[in-house]
Amino acid sequence: xxxxxxxxHSIYSDGTFTPKEIMEYxxxxxxxxxxxxxxxxxxxxxxxxxxxxxxxxxxxxxxxVSTEYEGxxxxxxxxxxxNENEEFNSALEGLRKSRENRNRQMVxxxxxxxxxxxxxxxxxxxxxxxxxxxxxxxxxxxKGYAGSNNEVFERYIGKDKPAYVKRQVLxxxxxxxxxxxxxxxxxxxxxxxxxxxxxxxxxxIGELVKGGLAGIEAYYxxxxxxxxxxxxxxxxxxxxxxxxxxxxxxxxxxxLDLGTGYGNLKVPxxxxxxxxxxxxxxxxxxxxxx
Numbered sequence: 437x438x439x440x441x442x443x444x445h446s447i448y449s450d451g452t453f454t455p456k457e458i459m460e461y462x463x464x465x466x467x468x469x470x471x472x473x474x475x476x477x478x479x480x481x482x483x484x485x486x487x488x489x490x491x492x493x494x495x496x497x498x499x500x501v502s503t504e505y506e507g508x509x510x511x512x513x514x515x516x517x518x519n520e521n522e523e524f525n526s527a528l529e530g531l532r533k534s535r536e537n538r539n540r541q542m543v544x545x546x547x548x549x550x551x552x553x554x555x556x557x558x559x560x561x562x563x564x565x566x567x568x569x570x571x572x573x574x575x576x577x578x579k580g581y582a583g584s585n586n587e588v589f590e591r592y593i594g595k596d597k598p599a600y601v602k603r604q605v606l607x608x609x610x611x612x613x614x615x616x617x618x619x620x621x622x623x624x625x626x627x628x629x630x631x632x633x634x635x636x637x638x639x640x641i642g643e644l645v646k647g648g649l650a651g652i653e654a655y656y657x658x659x660x661x662x663x664x665x666x667x668x669x670x671x672x673x674x675x676x677x678x679x680x681x682x683x684x685x686x687x688x689x690x691x692l693d694l695g696t697g698y699g700n701l702k703v704p705x706x707x708x709x710x711x712x713x714x715x716x717x718x719x720x721x722x723x724x725x726x
Contacts, residue, residue: 438705441695442471442496443513443625443653443681446484449474449500450568452686455484458694463491465695468705471496471515471681473625476531477566478519496708500625501615503608505640508630512611512644513653515679516715517620524614527606532566534604539567545599546572546592551581569593570688585688612647616722621715623651623679627670628663638670645674650714655680655707657697677714678707 445451446458453461455472462470470493472484481497488495499514519525543555553575561571573588582588592599606614615622624644627637641649654667655678671678680703684694692698 437702438468439466439695440469440471440494440703440705440708441467441681441684442469442498442515442679442703442708442711443473443500443656444470444684444694445474445500445686446472446480446565447563448477448480448565450566450570450685450688452688453684455480456487458684459484459487459491459493459495461694462488462493465693467493467695469494469496469708470694471498471513473498473500473513473515473681475500475502475566475568476528476535478517478525478528479565481519494708499615499620501606501611502603503605503611505608505643508632508636508640509605510608510630510640510644511625512608512615512649513623513625513679514615514618514620515623515651515711517615517618519618521614521618524618527610527614531604531606535566535568538601538603539569539572541601542569542572542593542599545601546576549592549598551576551579551592551599553579570685608644609647612644612649616648616718619719619722621650621677621711621718622648623653624649624676625653626656626658626683627652627667628656628659634666638673641670641674641676645676649676650718651677651679651711653680654678655701655703657682657692657701677711679703679711680707 446455485495501512558571558575573585576582576588612622652671654664682697
């Protein structure tokens, strides 16, 4: 059975693999297709497509955008997105600038509580990609203030911790609109990670569908068989297409592997074929103004 991974991250956000390394590793693992879905950026797409072609892997241009619904943080993945929409690019640039301000503020707060690191050193760890809390965490560990990512987040930069700064996000309505206007397919990422009641989750999904949500991740690294079956039921109820992926981050998520997650993940190629058909149908309707 051909398998795919439609949720991965590279050094252009908070992963540790370059797009080239992801494609090279994907070939080694026998994947037929990979979606690069870096946080709030499309910068790695060209490189991913180029190396995917070299290694015989179909590349789906993607992105993962953080947003919120009435105080609940949710992540929307955009698959098949184009980087030619000026409004989307402008919105992403705004997010990058606000992220930089946030990172600087967190480093300042860390220094204030005795965790002495330099923002310039954190930037170097990003190797040209977007600086995230993962890079701050690695610098904290490098300086000997903590022994693991978990410890860093628990003690310093996790939500409500001493050096935490809330980030600016796009509204969920703008996120869905911009993904769709960029020719993409909007997919709710890891729906069970939000720890919501079934009633609350389905209420949010119902609203997202009205805004243009097209799919939902049923196959995910932490999903059990019962989780997958539940998400499939929700998808059927709201007429959503299924998606899935590992959420691969390289060394930033130890033991979580490309394509197979924690060992039991398998996303059939059929899932991608259905998503492609839905993408074609929606784009055709968009061009006709329906």
